Amino acid sequence: MAAIATLDTLPAELLDRCAQRAAGYDRENRFFQEDWDELKAAGFLTINVPKDLGGRGFSIGQTARELQKLARRAPATALATNMHLYWTGIAAEMRRLGDNSLEWMLREAAQGEVFAAGHSETGNDLPVFLSTSQAERVDGGYRITGHKMFGSLTPVWTRLGVHAMDVNDPAGPQIIHAFVPRNTPGYTIKETWDTLGMRATRSDDTIFDGLVVPDRYVARKVPAGQADLFVLCLFAVALSGLSAVYLGVAHRAAELAVETAKRRTSLALSRSMAYHPEVQHEIAEMFMRLEAMDAQLDRLCSDWESNVDHGGNWPLKIVATKANVVEGAKEVVDRAMTISGGSGMFKTSELERLYRDVRAGGFHPANALLAHEIVGKIALGIDLGEQPRWG
Numbered sequence: 560m561a562a563i564a565t566l567d568t569l570p571a572e573l574l575d576r577c578a579q580r581a582a583g584y585d586r587e588n589r590f591f592q593e594d595w596d597e598l599k600a601a602g603f604l605t606i607n608v609p610k611d612l613g614g615r616g617f618s619i620g621q622t623a624r625e626l627q628k629l630a631r632r633a634p635a636t637a638l639a640t641n642m643h644l645y646w647t648g649i650a651a652e653m654r655r656l657g658d659n660s661l662e663w664m665l666r667e668a669a670q671g672e673v674f675a676a677g678h679s680e681t682g683n684d685l686p687v688f689l690s691t692s693q694a695e696r697v698d699g700g701y702r703i704t705g706h707k708m709f710g711s712l713t714p715v716w717t718r719l720g721v722h723a724m725d726v727n728d729p730a731g732p733q734i735i736h737a738f739v740p741r742n743t744p745g746y747t748i749k750e751t752w753d754t755l756g757m758r759a760t761r762s763d764d765t766i767f768d769g770l771v772v773p774d775r776y777v778a779r780k781v782p783a784g785q786a787d788l789f790v791l792c793l794f795a796v797a798l799s800g801l802s803a804v805y806l807g808v809a810h811r812a813a814e815l816a817v818e819t820a821k822r823r824t825s826l827a828l829s830r831s832m833a834y835h836p837e838v839q840h841e842i843a844e845m846f847m848r849l850e851a852m853d854a855q856l857d858r859l860c861s862d863w864e865s866n867v868d869h870g871g872n873w874p875l876k877i878v879a880t881k882a883n884v885v886e887g888a889k890e891v892v893d894r895a896m897t898i899s900g901g902s903g904m905f906k907t908s909e910l911e912r913l914y915r916d917v918r919a920g921g922f923h924p925a926n927a928l929l930a931h932e933i934v935g936k937i938a939l940g941i942d943l944g945e946q947p948r949w950g
């Protein structure tokens with residue numbers, strides 16, 4: 560098995576094994592433990608930790624390409640693994656941009672700690688900017704009370720990244736970003752995860768009942784409704800990874816559609832369905848869309864890596880990429896279903912699983928409503944905090 564010192568790309572045999580297990584995890588609604596163990600042993604969980612801290616130093620573009628490869632074979636495995644990689648990616652990007660405040664996370668990740676994301680809350684479509692969870696200043700830390708949902712990697716995290724609002728800070732309401740070590744008393748996990756797609760992510764609920772996070776695990780304090788370098792890096796790294804996952808799903812669906820078109824026959828055709836003009840049309844539409852999705856994600860990552868100064872347009876660039884890639888992925892998978900015909904409906908079909916998995920893409924932040932609000936306001940020169948939002 561490839562070791563951390565040599566991992567330049569995910570080995571084909573490892574990807575094959577993940578692909579073979581994906582249908583079983585989905586059917587049994589079970590966490591991808593065997594994939595996780597192999598990915599960890601191969602050094603995949605530290606690919607974006609800088610080399611001098613024991614990782615491979617992958618850029619966001621390199622990380623996105625690896626996630627895409629993994630998602631082609633095992634979408635849920637890739638999606639949940641991105642929740643860890645986006646935290647290490649944020650810490651690495653902040654360090655690259657001159658802010659070392661999260662270097663401790665990179666050191667902990669190199670020692671095997673697993674980070675997960677506890678942002679999602681019922682009735683809060685502005686995760687990170689606002690919170691229904693409460694943070695209260697106490698001696699040596701913050702007391703956190705709240706209910707988080709959609710927590711991918713629930714069975715394996717050792718540090719859960721959460722945010723909560725401190726409304727009593729003299730400087731005004733603050734969003735506290737903190738990491739909860741698994742052995743901290745004061746939380747319970749509620750197994751809620753039984754969903755349409757991305758089932759192997761085991762994204763269960765976590766309820767905080769006055770849990771105290773010590774100051775050393777408080778990563779950031781940001782005024783409610785505002786963004787800083789931490790929040791910008793969070794959006795850039797998390798959403799480029801998410802986009803890569805759904806792009807991988809779309810590429811796999813296109814691959815399956817091509818195979819099917821060459822295999823399917825019709826009594827009315829002397830050759831395979833690949834010679835049906837409308838099948839060619841559908842395939843062309845899929846590949847045209849994929850070309851645009853590939854290009855947009857590549858461009859986002861390369862602009863980020865080369866520090867292009869998009870200024871206040873960065874949020875527009877990031878959420879537009881995620882929205883275009885996810886909506887494009889749904890369209891590509893739908894077209895693949897058209898080409899596959901009825902066989903795509905059967906539980907034995909990989910496409911049936913991809914069809915369900917790809918539906919999850921729209922729910923991740925920024926969801927379709929928020930993406931349009933962000934892009935529309937920036938394009939119109941309207942402040943993002945303008946009412947009816949958090950102003």
Ligand SMILES: Cc1cc2nc3c(=O)[nH]c(=O)nc-3n(C[C@H](O)[C@H](O)[C@H](O)COP(=O)(O)OP(=O)(O)OC[C@H]3O[C@@H](n4cnc5c(N)ncnc54)[C@H](O)[C@@H]3O)c2cc1C
Pocket residue numbers: 638642675676677678679680681682683684686708709710711712751752756757760762919920922923924
């Ligand atoms: C596959 C996947 C993985 C994700 N992983 C993460 C992650 O690791 N960390 C993270 O912070 N966010 C994660 N997200 C969450 C995402 O970021 C959104 O916050 C989430 O999709 C909910 O947003 P919403 O605004 O649509 O929720 P809302 O519509 O405001 O709330 C969701 C609704 O679902 C209801 N609900 C909850 N459980 C059940 C149940 N068992 N049965 C019926 N209804 C229920 C809630 O009561 C609530 O009304 C993930 C999302 C997906 C789709």
